[in-house]
Amino acid sequence: xxxxxxxxxxxxxxxxxxxxxxxxxxxxxxxxxxxxxxxxxxxxxxxxxxxxxxxxxxxxxxxxxxxxxxxxxxxxxxxxxxxxxxxxxxxxxxxxxxxxxxxxxxxxxxxxxxxxxxxxxxxxxxxxxxxxxxxxxxxxxxxxxxxxxxxxxxxxxxxxxxxxxxxxxxxxxxxxxxxxxxxxxxxxxxxxxxxxxxxxxxxxxxxxxxxxxxxxxxxxxxxxxxxxxxxxxxxxxxxxxxxxxxxxxxxxxxxxxxxxxxxxxxxxxxxxxxxxxxxxxxxxxxxxxxxxxxxxxxxxxxxxxxxxxxxxxxxxxxxxxxxxxxxxxxxxxxxxxxxxxxxxxxxxxxxxxxxxxxxxxxxxxxxxxx
Amino acid sequence: xxxxxxxxxxxxxxxxxxxxxxxxxxxxxxxxxxxxxxxxxxxxxxxxxxxxxxxxxxxxxxxxxxxxxxxxxxxxxxxxxxxxxxxxxxxxxxxxxxxxxxxxxxxxxxxxxxxxxxxxxxxxxxxxxxxxxxxxxxxxxxxxxxxxxxxxxxxxxxxxxxxxxxxxxxxxxxxxxxxxxxxxxxxxxxxx
Numbered sequence: 001x002x003x004x005x006x007x008x009x010x011x012x013x014x015x016x017x018x019x020x021x022x023x024x025x026x027x028x029x030x031x032x033x034x035x036x037x038x039x040x041x042x043x044x045x046x047x048x049x050x051x052x053x054x055x056x057x058x059x060x061x062x063x064x065x066x067x068x069x070x071x072x073x074x075x076x077x078x079x080x081x082x083x084x085x086x087x088x089x090x091x092x093x094x095x096x097x098x099x100x101x102x103x104x105x106x107x108x109x110x111x112x113x114x115x116x117x118x119x120x121x122x123x124x125x126x127x128x129x130x131x132x133x134x135x136x137x138x139x140x141x142x143x144x145x146x147x148x149x150x151x152x153x154x155x156x157x158x159x160x161x162x163x164x165x166x167x168x169x170x171x172x173x174x175x176x177x178x179x180x181x182x183x184x185x186x187x188x189x190x191x192x193x194x195x196x197x198x199x200x201x202x203x204x205x206x207x208x209x210x211x212x213x214x215x216x217x218x219x220x221x222x223x224x225x226x227x228x229x230x231x232x233x234x235x236x237x238x239x240x241x242x243x244x245x246x247x248x249x250x251x252x253x254x255x256x257x258x259x260x261x262x263x264x265x266x267x268x269x270x271x272x273x274x275x276x277x278x279x280x281x282x283x284x285x286x287x288x289x290x291x292x293x294x295x296x297x298x299x300x301x302x303x304x305x306x307x308x309x310x311x312x313x314x315x316x317x318x319x320x321x322x323x324x325x326x327x328x329x330x331x332x333x334x335x336x337x338x339x340x341x342x343x344x345x346x347x348x349x350x351x352x353x354x355x356x357x358x359x360x361x362x363x364x365x366x367x368x369x370x
Numbered sequence: 371x372x373x374x375x376x377x378x379x380x381x382x383x384x385x386x387x388x389x390x391x392x393x394x395x396x397x398x399x400x401x402x403x404x405x406x407x408x409x410x411x412x413x414x415x416x417x418x419x420x421x422x423x424x425x426x427x428x429x430x431x432x433x434x435x436x437x438x439x440x441x442x443x444x445x446x447x448x449x450x451x452x453x454x455x456x457x458x459x460x461x462x463x464x465x466x467x468x469x470x471x472x473x474x475x476x477x478x479x480x481x482x483x484x485x486x487x488x489x490x491x492x493x494x495x496x497x498x499x500x501x502x503x504x505x506x507x508x509x510x511x512x513x514x515x516x517x518x519x520x521x522x523x524x525x526x527x528x529x530x531x532x533x534x535x536x537x538x539x540x541x542x543x544x545x546x547x548x549x550x551x552x553x554x555x556x557x558x559x560x561x562x
Binding site: 293341346349350352353355356357359360361363364366367368 | 427429430495497509510511512514515517518521534536542543545546547
């Protein structure tokens with residue numbers, strides 16, 4: 001079960017902004033988030049996945065823990081944060097000080113997140129692994145789910161037990177998502193909103209998702225098929241359907257998804273895009289890392305033509321372009337905008353444009369060869 | 371050097387490397403003979419189409435060029451840009467190639483029909499180029515992606531003709547050697 005209490009709709013805060021200093025590749029950046037969909041793009045090695053994991057860590061650990069006798073309640077926030085950072089980032093020997101941006105002598109990272117209720121949460125982390133958390137709490141947060149780029153339904157069976165025995169080298173996001181997936185589906189008839197979100201996914205994977213005996217199945221017209229026997233793309237959508245139907249993804253909740261497009265063919269990417277927009281429309285704050293031209297462009301079009309897209313897909317969208325500074329400078333720069341075109345650097349678009357240039361150069365050569 | 375050609379408020383100028391360049395769709399051959407092939411099929415009217423320009427480069431070979439200037443007409447032409455323009459250009463290229471074969475068989479003297487037909491021989495390159503202008507082509511990278519996507523569509527449509535295709539615009543670098551394109555007064559403005 002989740003350690004966080006479910007709250008009344010509209011009462012739970014969501015993430016408003018984050019200030020990150022000397023953490024990983026982030027030298028000094030403040031990011032203002034959309035309450036809907038946040039899309040991070042950039043070349044490999046720009047810190048996108050680290051950013052996603054950092055935000056996830058803050059959301060998971062900064063929310064107020066209810067008085068339900070859970071073990072975590074007794075721990076101080078900094079201990080929880082230290083443990084989560086170690087689990088999510090997996091630094092060598094759990095030395096979370098290695099996450100601090102490298103520099104001469106001892107340095108410290110400083111991370112702070114602001115929420116829509118005006119409260120803040122954050123920590124300071126020294127390169128010697130010492131962590132101190134800011135005072136106060138942000139109030140109760142809804143659940144957060146982190147979907148790694150690798151799909152998880154196929155490795156679900158027995159994963160958590162093996163992870164707890166430290167038999168696996170996966171990071172903690174895999175354990176967390178397996179726990180979230182194992183939550184039982186909500187009882188009773190699906191309400192309209194839930195059905196609208198899940199039905200298109202079930203149509204795409206041609207069946208419903210079920211968990212029986214510790215194993216996931218996709219049950220459709222051809223009967224039940226073990227999840228690990230269906231395509232990886234289908235498994236990704238099936239996992240999302242499970243998180244919706246079991247209530248993990250709920251209003252004012254958080255979804256983090258690293259490269260959701262991986263192993264999806266373009267038609268499924270279209271379905272994925274529409275689903276992300278619908279989820280954000282229902283009040284789930286979403287953070288996505290993507291390298292995909294089709295996905296990012298469709299999301300940008302949703303932002304550019306809000307009145308022209310289906311009403312259930314309307315939501316605020318914000319893009320963040322991460323780019324390495326020049327070779328003589330450390331860290332990354334971040335540009336942002338509600339449309340892809342507003343970003344200073346869009347490597348996906350640049351590569352597609354370069355493809356046109358490449359074909360143009362070949363076309364041109366045919367005119368100069370004897 | 372071929373005479374500069376005015377197409378859709380743009381001037382196409384060809385260097386000495388071009389032995390032939392003319393407004394094919396203005397020729398009597400196209401307007402009076404090729405277009406005789408027209409009529410109704412299943413209740414839908416069909417007629418022979420033609421590209422704007424036919425040219426012959428000393429090295430690169432035969433060029434069929436169609437110019438479209440949608441500037442100032444974006445709303446009216448939006449659907450055509452997205453869906454129909456590649457089909458329209460492909461059909462025009464197909465009909466023009468077929469007509470050029472017929473012109474050489476006659477032969478037609480209005481333009482060097484036999485020389486053009488010889489350029490169609492196996493081993494010679496034939497290029498079909500769409501020169502497209504649009505109000506949305508302000509960002510060069512996005513324009514390249516749009517033009518590249520359109521070219522992929524055009525390439526598929528013209529697979530059977532074994533031609534090279536490319537889509538160009540004044541918003542991106544010109545890839546046709548020894549040919550320059552300039553805007554004439556009124557270019558980019560809606561027609562009165």
